[in-house]
Amino acid sequence: MPTATTPSTPPAVALQARQLGWQVQGTPIVQNVSLQVRSGEMLGLIGPNGSGKSSLLRLLSGMLRPQTGDVLLGDQALHRLPRRSIARQLALVAQSAHTQDAITVWDAVELGRTPWLSALQPLAPRDRDIVHQALQAVGLQDKAHRTWHTLSGGERQRAHIARALAQQPEVLLLDEPTNHLDVHQQLSLMQLVQHLPITKVIALHDLNQALACDRLAVMHQGRLVHLGTPDEVLTPELLQTVFQVQAHSLTDPLDGSRVLRLRPLTTTLP
Numbered sequence: 001m002p003t004a005t006t007p008s009t010p011p012a013v014a015l016q017a018r019q020l021g022w023q024v025q026g027t028p029i030v031q032n033v034s035l036q037v038r039s040g041e042m043l044g045l046i047g048p049n050g051s052g053k054s055s056l057l058r059l060l061s062g063m064l065r066p067q068t069g070d071v072l073l074g075d076q077a078l079h080r081l082p083r084r085s086i087a088r089q090l091a092l093v094a095q096s097a098h099t100q101d102a103i104t105v106w107d108a109v110e111l112g113r114t115p116w117l118s119a120l121q122p123l124a125p126r127d128r129d130i131v132h133q134a135l136q137a138v139g140l141q142d143k144a145h146r147t148w149h150t151l152s153g154g155e156r157q158r159a160h161i162a163r164a165l166a167q168q169p170e171v172l173l174l175d176e177p178t179n180h181l182d183v184h185q186q187l188s189l190m191q192l193v194q195h196l197p198i199t200k201v202i203a204l205h206d207l208n209q210a211l212a213c214d215r216l217a218v219m220h221q222g223r224l225v226h227l228g229t230p231d232e233v234l235t236p237e238l239l240q241t242v243f244q245v246q247a248h249s250l251t252d253p254l255d256g257s258r259v260l261r262l263r264p265l266t267t268t269l270p
């Protein structure tokens with residue numbers, strides 16, 4: 001019978017930020033952020049433009065090194081882990097990941113297997129199956145042999161996600177993954193991510209999409225200002241002070257779920 005101390009039992013906290021701080025030339029970008037991401041949850045990261053969401057995700061992924069505080073992946077300090085070990089456990093789908101134009105979609109997604117292969121080791125049939133499944137999950141199986149530069153913005157976005165899935169991470173960080181996607185693709189992607197049996201942290205701008213998360217973390221001016229369930233967090237008061245919008249909750253007559261109706265407090269850009 002497994003116990004709480006059995007090594008194969010996943011830790012209750014998959015990823016943890018402890019008093020993270022990051023600044024550029026004396027300007028604080030992320031300030032004193034502490035949070036715990038529970039194993040298996042989908043944690044939404046929301047906040048206005050420039051509030052520090054992408055920076056926090058990059059700190060959590062190890063791409064950026066904090067000047068203060070640290071990140072724990074499971075119970076291990078991220079900065080002490082070799083890159084390869086991090087890449088076997090955690091994948092980041094960044095907002096503007098670069099991919100060479102001449103590469104095919106298949107090759108781009110195949111790169112997700114790199115952390116699992118030793119030098120010069122060719123892909124085993126199992127690796128090829130995983131790449132195939134990742135392409136299928138994002139609906140790109142028919143475009144596997146297309147070159148990168150021929151893809152639309154939305155197709156590139158889905159290919160980046162497929163590459164992260166091919167990594168088979170335990171923790172998946174996604175930075176505004178629904179950008180560039182049409183409404184059908186946005187909903188499909190949110191469902192796909194929601195049902196992945198791993199830990200997810202997802203930066204989102206669409207607050208109605210954020211309602212599907214288990215918990216939400218709200219960034220404002222580089223600080224984490226709220227953490228809780230969508231109902232606890234998305235109050236009219238918070239939406240007014242952080243997002244500068246007036247919010248009304250409606251109920252979807254089809255399934256009784258909550259829908260947010262938002263109006264700007266002011267109509268002028270800051």
Ligand SMILES: Nc1ncnc2c1ncn2[C@@H]1O[C@H](COP(=O)(O)OP(=O)(O)OP(=O)(O)O)[C@@H](O)[C@H]1O
Nearest residue numbers: 024029047048049050051052053054055056203219
């Ligand atoms: N490398 C950098 N050098 C200087 N400033 C930076 C750097 N990276 C981020 N910033 C600044 O830090 C702030 C937070 O940026 P970040 O991209 O983390 O915000 P965000 O919440 O993801 O924004 P958005 O919703 O617009 O994508 C912004 O003001 C940005 O200009």
